[in-house]
Amino acid sequence: MTATADAELVPVPSRRPLWRRLLGFNLFSAVILGVAGYYLGWWIGHQINGPSFEFQAKTNENDVALMLGYFFGVVGFLIGLGFANYPVSRLLGRPASLREKEDEGMGRYFGLCTDHKVVGIQYLVGIGVFFFIAGLNAMLIRVELLKPTPTAIGPNQYLSLVGMHGTMMMGMMTSGILGPFGNYFVPLMIGARRMAFPRIEALTFWLLMAAGFILTSTIFFGGFPTGWTGYEPLNEQAVMGMDSYICFFALVGVSMALLGLNMIATIVAHRAPGMTWSRLPIFVWSVFATSILMVLAAPMLIGALLMAAFDRTINTAFFTVGVGGSPYLFENLFWFFGHPEVYVLALPGFGIVLELLPVFTRKPLWGYRLAIAGMLGVTLLSFFVWQHHLFVSGINAALRPFYMLSTEIISIPTGFIFLCVMGTLWKARTRFTVPMLFCLGWTFNFLIGGLSGVFLSDTPLDTDTHGSFFVMAHFHYTIMGGLIFTFFAAIYYWVPKMFGLKLNEKLAKIHFWSLFIAFNSTFMPLFVLGMKGMPRRVSTYAPNLQGLNMWVSISAFVIGLSMLVFLFNVIYSLIIVRKPAEADPWHSKGLEWQTPTPVPVNNFETIPVIDSDPYEYGIPISHHGGAEPLPAGG
């Protein structure tokens, strides 16, 4: 097997003087080369464009320069990190290391490292940072909405805040579970020593970080007024900040597609002997389903944004009315990506909940096959619903009954997940630990999100709610209540494994309860506001809605405080107290807990052989309550 070959290729840890280390391929040189690349691109852009483009000369706007700046900046950044070393060595016929920086020490967290556990932790911290920036934007949005008239934040800054909050959350958090927990735990759960493509794995992370930085830089170029959808022709009308949005989302698309590809390859090809498809942990199944969505949907986004970039820079006319283009094209392409995208956010959450429930209920997962059918069903159907975002747009109006039907039907496989949750809770011996609380919170939140989705899928009722706060409340229930709650469940569940340290339980419980209550108190009234006719993305609203808006804002600030409790807990428990965790604090039977902590570079001394189902909890029963037990999935 490859295992022994891999082991020999781990380089010997080296201790070189600091100046020598700074000169090598690391984050420091990456930033230097990134900045240099940016200015190179900027300069080339000005050479190409020059003063011949009157509009740009007048407004000091140069989209070509900015786009090229971003492009060369990212290339420089990646070269600085060392992503070119391997291909260049191979081209020159020199032997190349197959795995990089897999030694001990903190240094490996700040550079290109092909150890999937390091990448997992890099993802967790990196995504966490952007999660907090985007959350801060949300706080500022709610400050503005305290009053029905504009306050300190003008309409332009307000729209930029809305756009940055939405785009950053939708872009960065796409990998919110697959990035940290997928990368860290999928190989451990399937009994593999590494991901299929370790260098691509590292690339997805560093691309995402570059993208996050590019999106944040939009504030230097005037922000962008389009929200996360970036609709044309507003897109083409917007100032240079729009280019940051385009480059950000395109890079996220590349990162997503590669991440998904890597996951699929790993799950297909790197399972341990005996890890059959019907023994695969349900979390791995959810990663598999999500990855299919990522690989198929993300390229559509990249294509659409490439067209938008060409429209903005070299005057193509993909989306320009009157010269052969149509804004409908962008709406179609965007939502053909955008709807699978929201299931990219939801599906890993399903996986986390179903993975954790058996551990805390001390029962096998109820309806394992049904859960898989649910996830794959959602995956398939999510490609057939995208025009429900365009019910009132006038496009393909005769097809609306079809999209209504497909959207309603997608709640059938989603319902499977609920049935599996309820079945697993049946006659359980539930321990109400913090991860379990987050899973139960998910069940309630996603139920509300799902039921409100039925209202939106009904075309006549979508007429009232489309573009209103109702939609906003709906997708915050599914994404924040779905993804973010399970994201925290996963953090509390797996941090003892990832860091070998315990998070303070009292603080964690305060975090959960304040988040759960404040979350519902924030987003429940938004349904009412939407039904009363408050549109999304406005900084002014009808004065009679001020009371509810103030309530929502204050609740939102409590969410912010609750996140600070979490942040404090992380700093307090992981940096100050550092109380070591037990080897298997939850008494889980998952394969990932069978490895030593910290997990060795090669994960397993010998590749395990799997001879049982993943959820061997509970007392086998021949008769119970009169009902004959049935095999998994029945």
Add this chain to the structure above:
Amino acid sequence: MASEPIHPGSEPNHARRFGLIWVISSLIATPLVVLLIGPIMPPGHGSEQASGHVTDNTVLIGAATPVLLLVVLYLIYAIVNFRQPKGAALEGPAIHGNARIQTTWIVVTSILVISLAAYGTIRLLEDGAGAGAGPNPVAVPSGPKLPVQVIGQEWAFTYRYPTYGGVETPHLVLPVNEMIELHVTSLDVIHSFWAYQLGVKADANPNTDNVVFVRPTKKQTFEVRCAELCGIWHGYMFDHGQVVSPTAFALWIKEQQVRFAPVAKYLPKYARKYIPEPIRRGE
């Protein structure tokens, strides 16, 4: 880990007990929700279409109530009853699934959602439900209709009345109890015409005619908003329209024709759509 066996006899019949709780509470709550919350559901009774939405909302909250109760009551029931005793480390029963429950669930949810989709389709095809239906609507109400064009541009709506010489006004006034045929279009970016009390929403796309039908049923003032992000003053794209008696409408439109006669010659000829000057960067 595990420990003492489970004694089947010592526990109550949870299935029957929970089933009773759910059925009874659904039987009580659903009529209450339909009767008490149904009438106050948006968007009110400003038009035939709006009244239709109130009915649809009522049907959907009626259908959603038992589902909501099922999951929420089940969660509460499970949290109360299926706990790990303090300090214990007991294992639950190893139930892997139940074919009968799974089949029932699949059948029931399928019937439920497919009938909701069928209901929505029927309601949509009755009168268009106030939703923008594109240039060639499938469902066209019979009888005479008053065409009114809604033109979105950054950041205001204007209106043209083709049967009155294509006069363009910044105000929307409609006669009561007449079928109105709105033609929504845009001159720049995508807007969305939203008349809240009338239950009407239709995107305004450049170079596109988006038709929507509405019959206002009472004299009223209604809100007009833009519902699609269209640039920095999107939040200010807000106005009021009026539904008035036919005689008041006839007077008003005559007044508009006189008032805007001086600018009429500068207007383009009335058309279903206008090709705006393309937005081009870098030219």
